[in-house]
Amino acid sequence: MISNGPIPSSTSKMIVFPYNTTDYKFESKNYSPSQTIHRVPKDEIDQVLGEVGLAIKGHMDAADRMLEYAFAWTIAVFGSGTAFTYHKGWLQDAGKSIRMSLIELALVAPAFYKAVTYQTEKTQEMKRVTDLIFEEHNKHWKQKGLRWAMPDAFPKWVELLKEYNAQQKENEENNSSQVSEKFNI
Numbered sequence: 242m243i244s245n246g247p248i249p250s251s252t253s254k255m256i257v258f259p260y261n262t263t264d265y266k267f268e269s270k271n272y273s274p275s276q277t278i279h280r281v282p283k284d285e286i287d288q289v290l291g292e293v294g295l296a297i298k299g300h301m302d303a304a305d306r307m308l309e310y311a312f313a314w315t316i317a318v319f320g321s322g323t324a325f326t327y328h329k330g331w332l333q334d335a336g337k338s339i340r341m342s343l344i345e346l347a348l349v350a351p352a353f354y355k356a357v358t359y360q361t362e363k364t365q366e367m368k369r370v371t372d373l374i375f376e377e378h379n380k381h382w383k384q385k386g387l388r389w390a391m392p393d394a395f396p397k398w399v400e401l402l403k404e405y406n407a408q409q410k411e412n413e414e415n416n417s418s419q420v421s422e423k424f425n426i
Contacts, residue, residue, distance in 0.1 A: 248398050251276065255390075256401040258290055266294035267399060277403065280385040289378050289389060290399070296370045297396050315349045368395060 248259045256276055258267040267290040274282055368391060375389040382388060386405025392398060 246394065246397075254403050256403070257398050258286075258401070259398045260294075260297070260396050265298040266290065277385070277387060277401075278405070280387065280405070281382075286401070289374070292374050293371050293399060296374065297367055315352070371395065371399075 249257055251257045251271075256272065258269055258272070260266070261268050269283060269286050269290055272283055272286050274280075371391055375391065379388050383404075386403065388402045388404055390400045390402050392400055
């Protein structure tokens, strides 16, 4: 469910919070308020990450269970099919053996299709719920010049974008234009 590949490092424009699949939560242990020029204490970061982590855990658990059921079904079908083929003495008869394998495949394929479809649906639902959580928090965080974002590789990590640098530049430009207008420069 979580894609492979590297997790980016935090930069001067964003802070990255990786998802820990063992603990089912986003890690904030490397966060320091100095990363946001003391605009946000760690407990506020943990609150948002906790909400998103809780939402993700429920969806991931359901999707993982569906995949586990598909694997269990596969083992049951192929195990009983092999036992039946062996019992009937069909191992030497290639035609019967192939037919039995096709029957097994026909019984297993729908289970895997359903598991993958279900997993995709759960991932989309997880993104929708996380987007709603971020949307609600971003109303408040915008005042601090920060914004939560979901990368394409979500839920592997989430990002806290530092937009106050851009806001500061914009404010400086506005102030300089006001000064030049005031003094007719």
